[in-house]
Every structure is written in structure tokens, then in C-alpha cells.
Amino acid sequence: NAGVTQTPKFQVLKTGQSMTLQCAQDMNHNSMYWYRQDPGMGLRLIYYSASEGTTDKGEVPNGYNVSRLNKREFSLRLESAAPSQTSVYFCASSEWQHSNQPQHFGDGTRLSIL
């Protein structure tokens, strides 16, 4: 099984450009998450989707939007990229948000905003 698949793996954008990060999981998980990882900081939650059809803000949602397209797919959109959004982005999934099951992570997307 592929687990959690993120695309693209790398991307360079200019300030003001938009793009969508794609995430898909094949484990039939209900909950999906988007995190960003910055040097010297722990992973921070951007948005999450507790179940198909719902999305909620996490710790650092400003400048981002999400879409839970179906149970498998959860995308993250940057409408107008800013240098402060340069980061490594991780998508994750788990069976349910409120369970203590482990989260499964994708390999990350390294995004640079010039």
C-alpha cells in the first residue's frame, strides 16, 4: 500500500503566485491533516478534516485554504504565496481524529517562496 501520497515533492513559487498541494491516502482513514514544519519549531497544524465533508482550522490557518474532495483526498491551497510560507508541508491521516491511533504521514512537500 502507498499509504499517504503527497504531490509535488518540491516546488518553487514567486510571491503572489497560487498553488495547490495534493494529498491522498489509501487506508480508508476518516481524518486527515495538514502540517507545516519550520526550523527550530515542532510540526504545526494548519487545517484538519475530522471526517469527509468537514474541515476546521488548526493552529496556523492564515493564508491557506483546504478542500476535502472525498474520503481519500485532502488538498491545501495557497491563494497568494508569501515568503513566510516557505516551509516543508506534511499531510497525515488517521482512522479518527479523537482516537489515539497513530497518524500516518506523507513524505512532505518542500516549498520555497521567493
Added chain:
Amino acid sequence: KNEVEQSPQNLTAQEGEFITINCSYSVGISALHWLQQHPGGGIVSLFMLSSGKKKHGRLIATINIQEKHSSLHITASHPRDSAVYICAVRGTNFGNEKLTFGTGTRLTIIP
């Protein structure tokens, strides 16, 4: 003060040494997770603990709920154990069930 503190931040050891990585947290939790981030960037869940101790191969994780502290031990360390180890906790309060992550401990094992 961060809710999750890990120590040390960096650790270099010789192959074969016994490794201990520590995690302290300041909130009530329902579970603590240990994760491994490979040099290539991928993140893998190692353990989920709510009490006591768990063992998987050469890795052992312990938690002391009263002291709000967890340790990850690696016995007979090997260069392939070189990675960043991340501690994360899940809060118990309603609306605070999200995972809060530590900044990680970078472990380097020298052959």
C-alpha cells in the same frame, strides 16, 4: 514555555551505545507519541503510549504520567538509527485533542 520539551536537541554517539532521548510536557494528556523522521524527510510513527512501557525491537519507550515525562531508549545503536526523533502529545481537554509536537532530537550514530 513550550508545552512539549525534548532533550537533548542534538546527540552524537558511537555505534553500539545505549541512547536515551527525553520528552517533558506540561499539560494533561491522553496519549504520547514517538515519531522518527528520516534524513530524507519522511515521518514514521514508532510508539503510542498512555502508560507504562512499550518495546519494539531495540527501541523502548516509557512514560511517567505523574512526572509528565517520557523517554525513548535505543539499545545497541546503529548508524541506521540516525534520524530526528519527535515527541508529540494529545491533550485531554475538549477542543484540545490535537497533537502538540516537540522540536525533535537529532541523533547521529557514528560507525
